[in-house]
Amino acid sequence: MADITLRQLELFTALVDVSTLSEAAERLHISESALSQAITALERAVGEQLCVRRKGRGLQLTPAGQHFASRSLGILRSARDLVLAPRHGEALRGPVNLGCFASFATSVIPEILDRFPQRHPGVTVDVTVGTHDDFLPALESGRLDVAIVYDMLLPVGYAQREIYATELEAVLHPDHPLAQDDAVDLAELADEPLIMYESSPSTMNTHEAFASRGLRPRVVASVPQVILVQALVGRGVGYGLLMSRPNSAPVSVEGLPLAVRPLRPPATRTHVVAIWPEDMTLTPRAAALVDFAVEALGDRHAGTGAARE
Numbered sequence: 001m002a003d004i005t006l007r008q009l010e011l012f013t014a015l016v017d018v019s020t021l022s023e024a025a026e027r028l029h030i031s032e033s034a035l036s037q038a039i040t041a042l043e044r045a046v047g048e049q050l051c052v053r054r055k056g057r058g059l060q061l062t063p064a065g066q067h068f069a070s071r072s073l074g075i076l077r078s079a080r081d082l083v084l085a086p087r088h089g090e091a092l093r094g095p096v097n098l099g100c101f102a103s104f105a106t107s108v109i110p111e112i113l114d115r116f117p118q119r120h121p122g123v124t125v126d127v128t129v130g131t132h133d134d135f136l137p138a139l140e141s142g143r144l145d146v147a148i149v150y151d152m153l154l155p156v157g158y159a160q161r162e163i164y165a166t167e168l169e170a171v172l173h174p175d176h177p178l179a180q181d182d183a184v185d186l187a188e189l190a191d192e193p194l195i196m197y198e199s200s201p202s203t204m205n206t207h208e209a210f211a212s213r214g215l216r217p218r219v220v221a222s223v224p225q226v227i228l229v230q231a232l233v234g235r236g237v238g239y240g241l242l243m244s245r246p247n248s249a250p251v252s253v254e255g256l257p258l259a260v261r262p263l264r265p266p267a268t269r270t271h272v273v274a275i276w277p278e279d280m281t282l283t284p285r286a287a288a289l290v291d292f293a294v295e296a297l298g299d300r301h302a303g304t305g306a307a308r309e
Helices: 006-013 021-028 032-046 063-084 102-119 132-141 202-211 226-234 284-304
Strands: 051-054 058-061 094-101 123-130 146-150 158-172 193-197 218-223 239-243 259-262 269-277
Touching: 006 032, 006 063, 021 032, 032 051, 058 063, 094 102, 094 132, 094 284, 102 123, 102 226, 102 239, 102 284, 123 132, 123 284, 132 146, 132 269, 146 284, 158 202, 158 226, 158 284, 193 202, 193 226, 202 239, 218 226, 226 239, 269 284
Parallel strands: 094 123, 094 146, 193 218, 193 239
Antiparallel strands: 051 058, 146 269, 158 239, 158 259, 158 269
């Protein structure tokens, strides 16, 4: 087999999560013809067809190409870590690409971006906010080092580390009769107007919480952002069901007060975790970031009880 360069591996792995060669070329900031020639040269060196390129029908990796891409990502990660790995006594330096689930990003990311650089000034953190559907392919393709998500509906093949415990809570207008209670039963809420937080896996989680009690919620609005749920609750449009979070004050974006109560009996107790592909080793930088998240968010969350939305 002819020699293969790291640049060739970089170009090929860019094909993993795109549907056309032109899309990959745009991401790489090279011409489509130059990328096509590079892939052809790589296939000649490997002696295998790594992808199928059809005009008007996009691009698809062959089984050999998928295997080659997976192995290439590992090689590229190792090469990057070799260059950026600190010598004994040296400070960490280099990038960490972090994904964070949208519903709790406002409670997690400010803590990380404010305090983590104080501990590791040579490390830069690039944040992507989204959902499981965004993060899983990005982790597999190497575009993310690690993602912070709910430990719910995760497929096999991912290593994980617990950051903090969380559970479903009721978010009420302060004048709601149930706001006078220390805890709320889902049965008391079933006929009330629910502002549904519409996001995977949160929506399914809420429906399952009701179904497990033989109940069905009365959904009056479905919105894609936690702050919209809180804003509508603050206006008295309905109530919300949200997972507990650290660093969260019981107030809407408009400054209106909210009453947050635990559910009785508890529903949907789970964890927020850091995940990464189990066949990949975290870089020292990403491992340090996960350590920091556990220390800064886990201890604080456990020490104050379930934070109130």
